[in-house]
């Protein structure tokens with residue numbers, strides 16, 4: 001815990017109050033963690049004002065004349081809103097409600113959902129990661145079936161945080177495993193990383209593809225190949 005977070009005066013900045021609660025609960029708050037449980041009513045509006053104020057400082061340090069440049073006058077507010085309410089929203093809001101249905105018909109055939117569009121950002125440069133995600137599920141009679149749209153809603157919640165792709169797919173797999181409790185779970189993500197396209201090495205063509213296989217997908221080569229060939233036909 002940093003010294004400034006260990007004791008929190010009542011009128012301290014809202015981010016400091018939230019960090020204090022996280023430290024007290026000994027909860028991790030990395031860039032790809034959700035911290036909704038530690039934010040009280042009305043504090044998102046305060047956080048917006050605080051991030052805006054800090055963004056004003058960044059623009060000043062970039063020597064941009066925000067007083068006279070009509071294009072950047074409201075940029076600090078726009079960027080703060082974009083981070084908190086859009087591109088990093090998955091850190092600050094609670095998990096979307098997911099209706100779970102019992103597997104009454106005891107379905108146990110491979111089901112594939114995708115491609116789900118992924119919009120994320122890398123935690124190193126905060127550059128966009130844009131890609132696609134496929135999910136394969138082999139339910140059993142005890143599995144919960146969740147509505148099709150909920151796969152996309154859960155993916156959006158996990159992905160709209162700064163992160164690395166390897167951890168994003170693992171988080172997605174852990175979440176679906178806990179919701180659906182299937183015999184097998186497979187996830188493949190293919191994405192463009194703008195930190196490689198727009199800057200740095202400036203390689204416009206390369207993508208990152210990674211997968212997570214759980215349960216029967218690890219043991220059953222035929223099932224794994226069936227999943228991979230079905231999604232390959234659609235890519």
Ligand SMILES: Nc1nc2c(ncn2[C@@H]2O[C@H](COP(=O)(O)OP(=O)(O)OP(=O)(O)O)[C@@H](O)[C@H]2O)c(=O)[nH]1
Nearest residue numbers: 122123124163164165166193195196199200201208
């Ligand atoms: N493994 C992994 N690396 C990523 C991901 N997104 C971005 N990166 C890479 O993370 C690295 C960032 O760390 P550094 O190498 O210290 O950054 P840098 O000095 O700006 O590196 P360059 O991008 O090569 O200019 C870069 O190589 C990125 O391409 C991801 O999802 N997974």
